[in-house]
Amino acid sequence: MNINDFKSNDGIAWCPGCGDFGILNALKKALVALGRPPKDVLLVSGIGQAAKLPHYIKCNCFNGLHGRAIPPAVAAKIVNPNLTVLVTTGDGDCYGEGGNHFIHNIRRNVDITVIVHNNQVYGLTKGQASPTTDLGYETKVQTKGVIIEPIHPLEIAISLGCGFVARGYVANSEHLSWLISEGIKHKGFSLIDVLQPCVTYNKKNTYEWYTKRVYKVNDDPLYNPQDKVLAYQKAAEWGDKIPIGIIYRSDKETYEERSGIDKWTPLAEANIENVDIAGVFKDFM
Ligand SMILES: Cc1ncc(C[n+]2csc(CCOP(=O)(O)OP(=O)(O)O)c2C)c(N)n1
Ligand code: SF4
Ligand SMILES: [Mg+2]
Numbered sequence: 001m002n003i004n005d006f007k008s009n010d011g012i013a014w015c016p017g018c019g020d021f022g023i024l025n026a027l028k029k030a031l032v033a034l035g036r037p038p039k040d041v042l043l044v045s046g047i048g049q050a051a052k053l054p055h056y057i058k059c060n061c062f063n064g065l066h067g068r069a070i071p072p073a074v075a076a077k078i079v080n081p082n083l084t085v086l087v088t089t090g091d092g093d094c095y096g097e098g099g100n101h102f103i104h105n106i107r108r109n110v111d112i113t114v115i116v117h118n119n120q121v122y123g124l125t126k127g128q129a130s131p132t133t134d135l136g137y138e139t140k141v142q143t144k145g146v147i148i149e150p151i152h153p154l155e156i157a158i159s160l161g162c163g164f165v166a167r168g169y170v171a172n173s174e175h176l177s178w179l180i181s182e183g184i185k186h187k188g189f190s191l192i193d194v195l196q197p198c199v200t201y202n203k204k205n206t207y208e209w210y211t212k213r214v215y216k217v218n219d220d221p222l223y224n225p226q227d228k229v230l231a232y233q234k235a236a237e238w239g240d241k242i243p244i245g246i247i248y249r250s251d252k253e254t255y256e257e258r259s260g261i262d263k264w265t266p267l268a269e270a271n272i273e274n275v276d277i278a279g280v281f282k283d284f285m
Contacts, residue, residue: 008055020049020050020052020196025177036184044064045064048092048122050093067093067098069094078256087114091132092131103160106161107160109258112189113184118196119198120198127198131151139201158248162189162191169210169214172214175244179192179245215244218245228248
């Protein structure tokens with residue numbers, strides 16, 4: 001299997017230089033490295049520039065509503081556990097309109113991987129502030145600068161006990177690809193927040209800005225991603241230095257294991273030829 005197995009024939013509608021290209025390439029590399037064929041991969045997305053990614057890769061795809069990517073991904077994984085299920089979502093899609101699903105599905109802990117293209121703006125709708133936009137950043141809507149504190153997704157995820165919390169950067173492609181593979185291999189909800197420059201609408205958090213700041217946390221032999229307090233402190237670092245890598249990891253029971261549905265015949269494999277649903281309809285009459 002090689003990267004061309006994931007080649008889609010759709011024309012790409014991202015701006016030249018957009019950080020989303022880096023996520024697309026890193027994801028393909030991770031799937032090749034893990035030997036997951038396109039037929040066994042499902043990408044789920046909502047609406048936004050990030051949400052276009054499943055169109056640009058050959059595999060199964062579900063493109064739903066803005067902010068609503070995680071619920072169908074969870075449902076698909078439960079009915080067909082043989083699928084590798086990933087969500088490709090934006091900072092607005094996941095942390096804004098989809099914030100409730102983000103929080104409660106970390107608690108639920110179904111085995112999916114969520115990749116957040118965090119460009120710190122609403123790219124598709126032309127550059128308004130998103131939940132991760134830095135304080136003071138001026139946009140055409142926030143003309144005097146953003147006055148609302150940004151959300152801290154990694155800290156939220158760690159505090160909720162998410163078993164895999166990572167941050168990647170599109171310009172560190174091999175590293176990002178490794179993070180995605182590790183996220184897929186982790187059993188349970190994995191979050192990979194990716195620093196993704198929007199070259200058109202985010203004139204502050206540019207490639208240059210991120211490159212000057214990022215450092216790989218797992219290069220430090222003293223860093224222990226299983227230490228929750230240390231991980232929380234690391235996740236809070238945002239300024240002159242920004243850590244990337246696996247910030248927190250802990251193995252825990254998944255929803256499938258805790259509920260016992262991992263012992264059932266998956267719905268996708270069940271014989272439904274003789275199922276009579278007339279009784280269900282009667283309830284609605
Ligand atoms: C229910 C609903 N609310 C709002 C919108 C408008 N809308 C579409 S994409 C978007 C924001 C996209 O930002 P983000 O999720 O960060 O993705 P990006 O485009 O930056 O990758 C908004 C507000 C919509 N299409 N549907
Ligand atoms: S507007 Fe920004 S996020 Fe959207 S494609 Fe262009 S560079 Fe990428
Ligand atoms: Mg965005």
